[in-house]
Amino acid sequence: MTSITQDASPQQERLVETGKGMFDANFLLSLALALIVWAILRTPEGWQTFLGEADREVLQIAFELRVNQTVKGTGPILFLNLDESVWQSDETDGPALAYAPRKVVADMLEAAYGIPGFPRPKVVVADIDLFWRTPEEEQESRIDDILTRWGADTEAPLLVMQREVVDGDGHRDQLARARGSARERILANAPAQNIVWSVAQITGDEVVGARYMAHYLCIKTQTGTDIVPTTPLYAIAGRTASSAQEAIALVNRAVERPRQFCRGEIDDPSFDLERIDREPIAFGEQESFINYSAHPGNDPVTEPSLLAADMFYIPAGFANPPMVSGLASSNGIVIIGSAATMARDRHMTPYGLMGGSMVIANMIRGLEEGGEIRRLYWLLDAVLLTIFVTLIVASFWYARIARDWIGPSSHLPFFSRMVRLPIKLLTNPVIVKLLIGVGIFWVSTFASYLLLDNGIWVSFAAPAYVAALNEAREDFEELMESLRNARSQAA
Numbered sequence: 402m403t404s405i406t407q408d409a410s411p412q413q414e415r416l417v418e419t420g421k422g423m424f425d426a427n428f429l430l431s432l433a434l435a436l437i438v439w440a441i442l443r444t445p446e447g448w449q450t451f452l453g454e455a456d457r458e459v460l461q462i463a464f465e466l467r468v469n470q471t472v473k474g475t476g477p478i479l480f481l482n483l484d485e486s487v488w489q490s491d492e493t494d495g496p497a498l499a500y501a502p503r504k505v506v507a508d509m510l511e512a513a514y515g516i517p518g519f520p521r522p523k524v525v526v527a528d529i530d531l532f533w534r535t536p537e538e539e540q541e542s543r544i545d546d547i548l549t550r551w552g553a554d555t556e557a558p559l560l561v562m563q564r565e566v567v568d569g570d571g572h573r574d575q576l577a578r579a580r581g582s583a584r585e586r587i588l589a590n591a592p593a594q595n596i597v598w599s600v601a602q603i604t605g606d607e608v609v610g611a612r613y614m615a616h617y618l619c620i621k622t623q624t625g626t627d628i629v630p631t632t633p634l635y636a637i638a639g640r641t642a643s644s645a646q647e648a649i650a651l652v653n654r655a656v657e658r659p660r661q662f663c664r665g666e667i668d669d670p671s672f673d674l675e676r677i678d679r680e681p682i683a684f685g686e687q688e689s690f691i692n693y694s695a696h697p698g699n700d701p702v703t704e705p706s707l708l709a710a711d712m713f714y715i716p717a718g719f720a721n722p723p724m725v726s727g728l729a730s731s732n733g734i735v736i737i738g739s740a741a742t743m744a745r746d747r748h749m750t751p752y753g754l755m756g757g758s759m760v761i762a763n764m765i766r767g768l769e770e771g772g773e774i775r776r777l778y779w780l781l782d783a784v785l786l787t788i789f790v791t792l793i794v795a796s797f798w799y800a801r802i803a804r805d806w807i808g809p810s811s812h813l814p815f816f817s818r819m820v821r822l823p824i825k826l827l828t829n830p831v832i833v834k835l836l837i838g839v840g841i842f843w844v845s846t847f848a849s850y851l852l853l854d855n856g857i858w859v860s861f862a863a864p865a866y867v868a869a870l871n872e873a874r875e876d877f878e879e880l881m882e883s884l885r886n887a888r889s890q891a892a
Contacts, residue, residue, distance in 0.1 A: 435789075438863055514558075554593055614631065630655070692774050
C-alpha cells in the first residue's frame with residue numbers, strides 16, 4: 402500500500418496545485434450548458450427538435466409502464482365497437498369514419514340513447530362523421546329521426562357528434578373550417594339543447610403520431626372567427642354535470658377566454674374548466690400531451706379485449722339499450738366508434754397502433770385524473786436540475802480522486818489486478834458518463850411514471866447528459882495532460 406500511495410501523491414498534488422476542485426469554472430460551464438438545453442426544451446419548438454428525443458423517449462416509456470391502469474377519479478367508458486366486420490370499402494372519398502354502414506350506426510345510436518325512465522349514460526360520443534351524408538338515404542332518414550327525438554328529450558344524455566374540419570390546423574393563424582351540412586339544423590333547432598358538434602384534434606411527431614391533443618380549435622364561420630371545444634372537454638364536463646344543458650354551459654363558460662384568444666383580443670391561450678363537485682382543470686396552452694393509461698389490447702383485428710377495470714366494449718352487432726344502461730349508467734360515457742387497431746381511423750401511439758376512439762378514451766381519462774400534463778414549475782425544475790448537475794460533477798470528481806488514489810497496477814500480481822478491475826472501470830470517464838446518462842434517464846422515467854397521475858412529468862435526460870459530456874471532456878483533458886507530463890518526465 403505504501404508504494405501505491407507514493408505513486409498517487411504526485412497526481413494528487415498536481416490537482417491541488419492547479420486549483421482544480423469539485424466546484425471550479427468547469428462546474429459553472431456544465432451547469433450553464435445544462436440550463437441552456439433545459440431552457441430550449443421548455444419551449445414547444447425546442448422540445449420537438451433532436452434535443453428532445455431523449456425526453457420524448459422518457460415520456461413514452463413512462464406511459465408504457467402504466468398499461469391497463471385503472472385511473473382514480475374517472476368513471477366507466479363503454480365502447481360500442483365498430484369492428485372490422487362492419488366497414489364498407491376503403492374506396493371512398495369521405496372522412497375516415499364517415500362511411501360506417503348507416504344501419505349499424507343507427508342501431509348503435511338507438512342503443513346509446515337508452516330507454517326514457519331507465520338509467521342512461523351521461524355522455525355519448527359519436528366518433529363518426531354523421532355530418533357527411535351517405536347514399537343510404539333510408540338509414541340516413543332514420544338517423545335524422547333519432548337525432549330529432551334525442552334533441553327533444555330533456556333527460557337524454559349529452560350527445561357529442563364528431564366532425565371533420567378542413568383548411569387550417571385550428572390555431573389562430575390557421576383557422577379551421579367545418580363543412581356545411583343539413584344536420585346542422587337539427588342541432589340548432591333541438592329544444593333540449595343537448596347535442597353539440599366537436600372534434601378530437603390529434604397531432605404527433607415522427608415517432609408517435611398521436612402524442613398531442615388540442616383543447617379547442619379556432620374556426621372560421623359565416624359570422625367571423627369562433628371556437629369549437631374538443632370532445633374531451635364536453636365528456637369531462639358531462640360526467641359530473643346534472644344535465645346535458647349544464648355540461649354545455651360549463652364548457653361555454655370555460656372557452657370564453659380562448660374565444661378572445663382566437664380573435665386576437667388577448668395573447669393568453671389558458672383557461673379553466675369547472676366541474677361539479679370536483680376541482681376545476683387548469684389548461685395553460687391550446688394543446689397538451691395525451692396522458693395514456695389504457696392499452697389497445699392484443700387482438701389487432703376485432704376488439705381491444707379487456708381494456709381496463711373501468712373500460713368495456715360491446716361489438717357492433719350486440720349493442721342494445723338494456724346492455725348500455727347496465728354498463729354505462731353510473732356517470733358513464735359511451736363512445737360509438739372503433740377501438741380496434743385495424744380501424745380505418747388508427748394512430749401510432751406509445752402502445753403501437755390504436756383506434757381513434759381508444760385515443761379519445763385515453764384523452765378523457767388522463768384529463769379527468771391529472772388534468773393537462775405539464776412540466777414541473779420552472780423554478781423547482783431548475784433547482785432539481787442544478788442538484789442533478791452537482792451530483793454529476795461530484796461523481797466525476799470522486800472518480801478522479803479514486804483513480805489517482807488507486808494508481809498504476811501493472812506491477813501488481815494478476816489476482817490483485819483482477820480485484821481492482823471493477824474499481825478502475827467505475828472510475829473510467831467513459832463508463833462514468835454512460836452510467837450517469839442511463840441513471841438520469843431512468844430516474845426521469847420513473848419520476849414521470851409516478852407523477853403522471855397528477856398530470857406532471859419531468860425531463861432531465863438531455864440537460865443532465867450535456868453536463869456529463871462536459872465533465873467527461875474535462876476528464877479526458879486531464880488524462881491527456883497527465884500522459885504528456887509522464888512522457889516529459891520520462892524523457
